[in-house]
Amino acid sequence: MSVEEHKQEAPDHVRVMVITVSDTRTEETDKSGKYILNALEEYGHTISSYKIVKDESMVLHEVLKSGTSDSETDVIIMNGGTGIAQRDISVEVVSELLDKEIPGFGELFRMLSYTEDIGSAAILSRAIAGVSNYTAIFSVPGSSGAVKLAMNKLILPEINHVVREIRKDL
Numbered sequence: 561m562s563v564e565e566h567k568q569e570a571p572d573h574v575r576v577m578v579i580t581v582s583d584t585r586t587e588e589t590d591k592s593g594k595y596i597l598n599a600l601e602e603y604g605h606t607i608s609s610y611k612i613v614k615d616e617s618m619v620l621h622e623v624l625k626s627g628t629s630d631s632e633t634d635v636i637i638m639n640g641g642t643g644i645a646q647r648d649i650s651v652e653v654v655s656e657l658l659d660k661e662i663p664g665f666g667e668l669f670r671m672l673s674y675t676e677d678i679g680s681a682a683i684l685s686r687a688i689a690g691v692s693n694y695t696a697i698f699s700v701p702g703s704s705g706a707v708k709l710a711m712n713k714l715i716l717p718e719i720n721h722v723v724r725e726i727r728k729d730l
Contacts, residue, residue, distance in 0.1 A: 563721075570720035574634040575608045576600050577627040581641035581650050582702060583615050592639045592707040599711045600637075605719070608633040615640075615647040624657055628693040634723045636695060637715065640702030642686045651686045654699045658690035662722075665689035665698065665714060669706075672713055677705055694730065696722045 578600070580593040587593075590612060597607055608630065613620050620641075627636045641650030655661075666687045673682035687710065689698045696719075700710040 567721045567724075570724035571634075572720070573604045573606060574719055574723045575606045575632055576719075577608050577630070577633045577636045578610045579620075579623060579627075579636060579638040580612045580702065581615055581620060581638055582612060583647065585612055585640075585702075587612065591704050592702050595704060595707050596637055596639065596711060599716060603716055603719075615649055617649050617653055620649065620653045621656070624653065624692070624697070628657065628695040628697075633695060634727075635719060636697045637711075638697070638699040639707050642688070642699055642701045644684055644686070648686075650699050651688050654688055654690070654692075654697055657692040658697070659692055661688070661690040662696075668714060669700065669710055672709055673706065677709060691726055694726055696726060 578593055578596050580590050593610065593612065597610060600607060611623055613623050624636065627633050638650055641648045666689065669687040670682045670685050673685055674680070685701055685706070687700045689696070698710070698715055700706055
């Protein structure tokens with residue numbers, strides 16, 4: 561089967577939990593989270609929940625476990641907490657939960673960031689994606705530019721296909 565045939569078998573829409581990881585953002589100031597929500601809705605996807613979580617491992621771990629256990633959530637998209645500062649813990653928490661990593665996501669994100677956006681500073685990005693308990697997880701930097709790049713170039717074009725692949729053997 562070709563990639564296009566796979567995509568034709570994918571669901572028309574998916575249910576997505578959106579998480580912003582930040583010590584400072586609120587619903588009013590969360591531009592990146594709002595962009596993700598609006599882009600998903602524009603593509604006909606359903607928001608299963610939206611949360612802002614502090615950069616704290618235990619809290620983020622619990623929110624992610626809840627999301628991957630929720631039958632109403634197919635995908636989790638996180639923004640923030642992916643840098644190299646001491647408080648940036650998203651990648652570590654996500655990595656602990658993954659059954660399978662999707663290494664191409666981070667690789668392509670950094671390549672696109674390098675060529676289209678921020679140049680050599682792309683080496684500081686630790687974007688990651690994978691599968692946990694039959695739920696796709698995408699974790700991207702929290703800057704508006706990074707979120708737009710990830711959503712428009714990588715996540716939205718493949719989100720339905722990713723869910724199809726995860727669920728095809730269930």
